[in-house]
Amino acid sequence: MASKKGTRRRRSPAIVVNRPQVAGVDIGSREHWVCGPASVDGAANVRVFGCTTPQLNELVDWLESQKVESVAMESTSVYWIPLFELLEARGIEAVLVDARQMHNVPGRKTDMNDCQWIQLLHSCGLLRASFRPSAAICKLRALQRQLSNLVVEKAKFVQWMQKALDQMNVLVHRAVSDVTGKTGMGIVRAIVAGERDPKKLAKLRDPRCRKSPKEIIAFLTGTWHEEHIFNLGSALQMYDMIDGQIRGYEARILQEFEALQPPERRDAPVPSHPSATKERAIAKRGEQPLRATLWRVAGTDLTRIDGLGAPAARTILTEIGLDLTRFPTEKHFVSWLRLSPRSPISGGKPIRKRKNGLGATRVANVLRMAAAALSRSKSALGAAYRRVARRKTGAVAVKATARKLAQLVYRVLRYGHTYVDLGEARYEARFHEQRLKGLKSTAQAMGYELVLSG
Numbered sequence: 001m002a003s004k005k006g007t008r009r010r011r012s013p014a015i016v017v018n019r020p021q022v023a024g025v026d027i028g029s030r031e032h033w034v035c036g037p038a039s040v041d042g043a044a045n046v047r048v049f050g051c052t053t054p055q056l057n058e059l060v061d062w063l064e065s066q067k068v069e070s071v072a073m074e075s076t077s078v079y080w081i082p083l084f085e086l087l088e089a090r091g092i093e094a095v096l097v098d099a100r101q102m103h104n105v106p107g108r109k110t111d112m113n114d115c116q117w118i119q120l121l122h123s124c125g126l127l128r129a130s131f132r133p134s135a136a137i138c139k140l141r142a143l144q145r146q147l148s149n150l151v152v153e154k155a156k157f158v159q160w161m162q163k164a165l166d167q168m169n170v171l172v173h174r175a176v177s178d179v180t181g182k183t184g185m186g187i188v189r190a191i192v193a194g195e196r197d198p199k200k201l202a203k204l205r206d207p208r209c210r211k212s213p214k215e216i217i218a219f220l221t222g223t224w225h226e227e228h229i230f231n232l233g234s235a236l237q238m239y240d241m242i243d244g245q246i247r248g249y250e251a252r253i254l255q256e257f258e259a260l261q262p263p264e265r266r267d268a269p270v271p272s273h274p275s276a277t278k279e280r281a282i283a284k285r286g287e288q289p290l291r292a293t294l295w296r297v298a299g300t301d302l303t304r305i306d307g308l309g310a311p312a313a314r315t316i317l318t319e320i321g322l323d324l325t326r327f328p329t330e331k332h333f334v335s336w337l338r339l340s341p342r343s344p345i346s347g348g349k350p351i352r353k354r355k356n357g358l359g360a361t362r363v364a365n366v367l368r369m370a371a372a373a374l375s376r377s378k379s380a381l382g383a384a385y386r387r388v389a390r391r392k393t394g395a396v397a398v399k400a401t402a403r404k405l406a407q408l409v410y411r412v413l414r415y416g417h418t419y420v421d422l423g424e425a426r427y428e429a430r431f432h433e434q435r436l437k438g439l440k441s442t443a444q445a446m447g448y449e450l451v452l453s454g
Contacts, residue, residue: 017123021069024118025083026111027076032083033111034059035119036066044116056083060090068092072122074099075130095122096130131336133321140256144318147249154242160235161188170222175211182206187220192233196224253314257293265296274304274421282310290314298322300412304419306379307370307405316409319363330410337364339403364402371401380427387431
């Protein structure tokens with residue numbers, strides 16, 4: 001497409017251009033503004049293209065005619081994905097950058113100026129590419145993120161069922177610990193089917209239920225208003241539909257992971273878990289096939305790390321993949337997850353902290369949830385959590401423990417390390433030894449000798 005009127009002559013940059021054959025794209029929902037390498041006469045080489053597939057092909061054809069080697073673009077919503085994938089298919093390097101790196105565009109901000117600014121920064125090597133895993137992992141990531149959305153929606157319908165039951169004063173949540181468990185869902189389905197007798201509903205209790213039949217009968221005696229029963233049935237129907245979708249996504253993700261298994265591990269037996277209790281819990285939840293498939297794909301078992309189950313390992317692998325060479329050290333990885341302390345300094349003084357929007361929040365959230373689950377664990381990580389929580393707060397302990405989990409995940413995936421839990425007693429003993437060593441060193445530096453009493 002021909003360039004629009006108003007294209008200005010580009011000013012000579014005051015910074016050194018080290019990659020002249022690059023382009024910058026300002027992504028939009030209806031049109032993409034593209035700035036290619038500067039023309040011979042110094043004029044800005046700007047074009048605008050639509051967002052349909054034929055127009056995107058025309059855009060890439062124009063970039064090839066300009067001998068463009070690399071293209072930088074903003075990560076605007078999901079509008080960048082079709083162009084990014086098309087560039088990759090054509091063999092042109094695509095660099096996805098965060099819009100925060102380019103918000104200081106000089107002059108009046110327009111789409112035409114934006115694409116020129118992106119091209120200039122990219123040609124001078126001033127843009128940092130966002131992390132993006134391989135194409136196979138990106139496919140899994142798209143499926144996993146939609147699965148997470150469905151899980152959130154499923155929780156909403158559980159709340160709607162709970163609300164309808166509360167309005168009828170049917171206290172299922174008091175009778176059982178989990179409304180979505182075997183007993184809870186059995187009672188809800190019986191109510192929707194027309195059962196109103198609390199004695200018959202109480203017979204649906206699991207033998208392991210802590211509440212006695214008499215207590216459950218009292219909790220299940222309600223007012224039974226028809227409008228609330230209708231709402232309950234509607235919420236149950238939506239719950240079952242979403243649950244079916246979730247199972248379908250889980251099966252598809254498992255199938256995609258199975259396709260990534262290397263031939264040498266495709267039929268290899270999965271090593272037993274060091275914790276028999278955790279292995280039984282995984283098998284009880286029906287997650288053993290997922291754990292086995294993830295082990296065959298990665299060659300290591302993330303569920304050996306305390307706090308991480310098979311679904312958490314699935315989320316981590318679908319978000320970051322298997323290749324962590326983009327992160328030179330575990331500190332880079334932890335910083336990308338935004339789990340490291342952030343102390344911005346200007347002029348030698350700390351400045352007000354602001355939230356940084358960069359980073360993999362989905363992986364960090366999984367690690368935070370795993371850290372919170374370790375609060376009562378008898379493992380070394382659980383002891384580390386409690387030690388921080390005693391001195392600071394629970395929120396600080398969650399972040400500190402999540403940081404430790406991130407370091408362990410990096411070591412396991414990058415170097416193939418096998419995590420071995422020291423245990424709570426060994427961790428406390430080692431911490432005591434280190435503390436005693438520090439006290440002795442301090443006393444020696446002050447000219448004293450530390451003597452143990454008794």
